[in-house]
Amino acid sequence: MAPAEETSKFCEAYPMKGGDGPNSYANNSTYQRGVVDAAKELLRPNTFFAVENIVEAAKFKFQSQGQDSQVPEFQVFFNDHTPNDFNMLFKSLPQNRRYYAVGVPGSFYGRIFPNASIHFVHSSYAIQWLSSVPKVVVDKTSPAWNKGRIHYLNSPEEVARAYEAQYTEDMECFLHARAQEIVYGGLMVLTVPGRPNGSSHSHSSINMSFQLLGSALMDLARKGGVSEEKVDSFNIPIYCMSPQELEAAVERNGSFSIESMENLPHVSVDDTVSKSQLLAAHMRAGMEGLVKQKFGEEILDELFDLFRKKLEEAPFFIETGKTISFLCVLRRKGNGLEHAV
Amino acid sequence: MAPAEETSKFCEAYPMKGGDGPNSYANNSTYQRGVVDAAKELLRPNTFFAVENIVEAAKFKFQSQGQDSQVPEFQVFFNDHTPNDFNMLFKSLPQNRRYYAVGVPGSFYGRIFPNASIHFVHSSYAIQWLSSVPKVVVDKTSPAWNKGRIHYLNSPEEVARAYEAQYTEDMECFLHARAQEIVYGGLMVLTVPGRPNGSSHSHSSINMSFQLLGSALMDLARKGGVSEEKVDSFNIPIYCMSPQELEAAVERNGSFSIESMENLPHVSVDDTVSKSQLLAAHMRAGMEGLVKQKFGEEILDELFDLFRKKLEEAPFFIETGKTISFLCVLRRKGNGLEHAV
16 A cells, blocks of 8 residues: 655646737636636646556556565545535546545645655645745734735845745644655655746746736725735735755755755747736636635736736746746655665 | 544434424425434534544553553544535534544445555444445336335335345445455444344335335325426435344355444434424435435425325324334454454
């Protein structure tokens, strides 16, 4: 038996076409809606593909060692926050899957599994989410109060430091919990969107995107579409880490060895319009839940359309911004038994 | 680690008050709705209480043997059919639970867990449900065609035999799957509604209730409220077993020893009106999903009100009908290692 945990939050989105006619906004909005839904649906198949690959690889390992008869049965634990839609997940499970499927509600910043019960963890585009917005950035009396912005770029230095501190604390919780749950020698694979080593926060296109989204929100506030106070109290709990920062967290924790840390190849799109549409759809797929919760559904179309326009007006941003996804493979140390699983 | 599986379908319902005024039907209907909802909500707390008791008992066992330091962590797998509402289950999980909770979608008549991965199974008011309606009872060309009825009482003998055959097949699937999943020496506790040993199907008040519900449905058909053909093709996939029948299934399967088989005490209600209201609420809580799926929501109030009236008109039925709940404790045999878990 080789239980595996699979967590994910984001996924790729398809590029979408523009439209300049009198109905272009409405058309685009409907189209955008479709793209966003497609992006969300893709999340699940992507998760299932990842699980298939992991199970396949584990089987291959046994077979390649002539241990065909010892291939174990697999049990896969799909983890997500409790309010998420497990019903939909269960209904979407592939009919022909070769593993037992289980849903696990709860935050991965705490314990979600018994001691030493997991052999393999896969978490994709998830650990960039902080456990919560750092408290000080919504505290009007704090120097880290993040007035008029929704993320830490172009903010007082204290804001970025508060995000960094939250990241450090969260990552220690994550690694500490997993260290108890994963068997000695067990593996954990993390796919993380972040910024390259040696680049500053201000060069990360993820951070730049949040800055533009914040600026679009402030435009709406100025037009009276949303309350400025609400924007002041709204912050996106995402930290854009570098591979080195993750390495440092792993070393501080001490329970895992780093088996591999590598940047993933980047899929590039050529023209600026497609790029901005792609980014806008991406952003909406990832953020509309959070935005809706705070500001209501009615602002979504206008906000993300405004955001897309801001992207198009800032092609330099797309050219110069740096984003990477990187893959980090960790092995649970311990007991002198660090043989392969 | 001591994983446990907890399955349940039914629960107790509160008795409800009658009403004779001009609005009594509507009042009663609203009230009945409330009772049915309460019954469904009780299902979850009952499940959580059962789990708490099991975890408590397991802990106590370790402690009473002076093994305080060896009390394991507990992981509880909540199983239900895939279309059921796991989101609600997860949101209702007790905050202060002392176990890791997991949802497992899928029919317990097939495999749902890896080999030898479960130490304790608890299934309450669930295995009376067959995997499906026996095919022959909806086959117009078969002598077992169950025209004008929805269960096997007062039907051609072939109908009861088809139900019995389905029960035999299903129970073998259930026991075979669990035998693979439960560790040697592991326990399985089943709570089953059924009929006493030595009593015929026609004396079971469960069966009698289904006969009355079928008769209420046929009344609606005669009034044109539902199509008679639909009633002909509607059958309730529940088999009312006796402890002896379950024993026989366990012995045929061969993987479990019977540690205990006992009738549960019966909670009695004194007057006929309360009894029939209680039974009607009970029946609706358990059956309205099935009825709604076949006939639509709009017939529910009328059908179950008609059913309640039929119960009140047949007090002898309530007096003479026999129903028991019994508890069966099984232990997974094997390997000469049948020590306690």
